[in-house]
Amino acid sequence: MRVRSITVAVLVLTALVAILPLLATAARQQPREITLVAKKMAFYVEGRPVPNPIIHLKPGERVRLTLKNEDKGVLHDFAIRDLGVGTPTLRGAESASVVFDVPPKTAEYRYVCRPHSKMMGGRVAVE
């Protein structure tokens, strides 16, 4: 009986030792925050004047991208179709976030607002 409870204790401890580094890794992988604003039918990095800017990402990083729609009466979203990343469609004054892991390789993708993909879009540079 005593041997059995020691065995159980050892198993529990072994499991904890195996799980702890995973938990620590998850805690360290806090996503990098990127905020985009959709206004006047273009995307902007919050506080910057360049429309539809290049979005620079690092290989393998975790990102939380927030889109704020400041175009009253116009529906916008944000999507990187090649990565399967997308926010819901937002009405004016709404915002939403999407968290994703950037693929581990240098690459270029295109981001768009799906309802206005010809006008609203730009490059995502993973480097």
Ligand SMILES: [Cu+2]
């Ligand atoms: Cu749009």
